[in-house]
Amino acid sequence: MATVIDDDTGEEVQVVPVEAVAAVSSISAWSDLPPGAGKQIEEAMAAAASQCMEAGISEPDAVREAMLKARDSVRIALRAQMISERSQYEAAQQGR
Numbered sequence: 001m002a003t004v005i006d007d008d009t010g011e012e013v014q015v016v017p018v019e020a021v022a023a024v025s026s027i028s029a030w031s032d033l034p035p036g037a038g039k040q041i042e043e044a045m046a047a048a049a050s051q052c053m054e055a056g057i058s059e060p061d062a063v064r065e066a067m068l069k070a071r072d073s074v075r076i077a078l079r080a081q082m083i084s085e086r087s088q089y090e091a092a093q094q095g096r
Contacts, residue, residue: 033078040078044070 002015048070052063 032082033075034082037074037078041071041074044074 003012004015005011006013045067048066049063052058052066057063057066
C-alpha cells in the first residue's frame with residue numbers, strides 16, 4: 001500500500017482506496033411539491049446513507065438504492081398530504 005505524510009502530525013499514514021456514492025435530488029423537477037420538500041428529501045437520503053454505513057453496507061449500488069427509496073418515500077408522503085389538504089379545502093368550499 002502507498003503511504004503519505006500527514007500534514008498535521010508529520011506521521012506516515014497508509015493510503016486506503018475507498019468508493020464513494022452520491023445521489024442528488026433536485027426539487028425543481030418536482031415543482032408540485034410544497035416549500036421545504038427539498039430539505040426533507042435531502043435529510044431522508046442522508047439518513048438512509050448513514051443507516052447503510054451503520055449496518056455495514058458500503059456497496060455503492062446498495063447505498064444508492066436505499067437513498068432513492070428514501071427520496072421516493074418522502075415524495076409519496078408529501079403528495080399524499082397535499083391531496084388530503086386539497087380534498088379538505090374543496091370539501092370546505094362546497095359546504096359554504
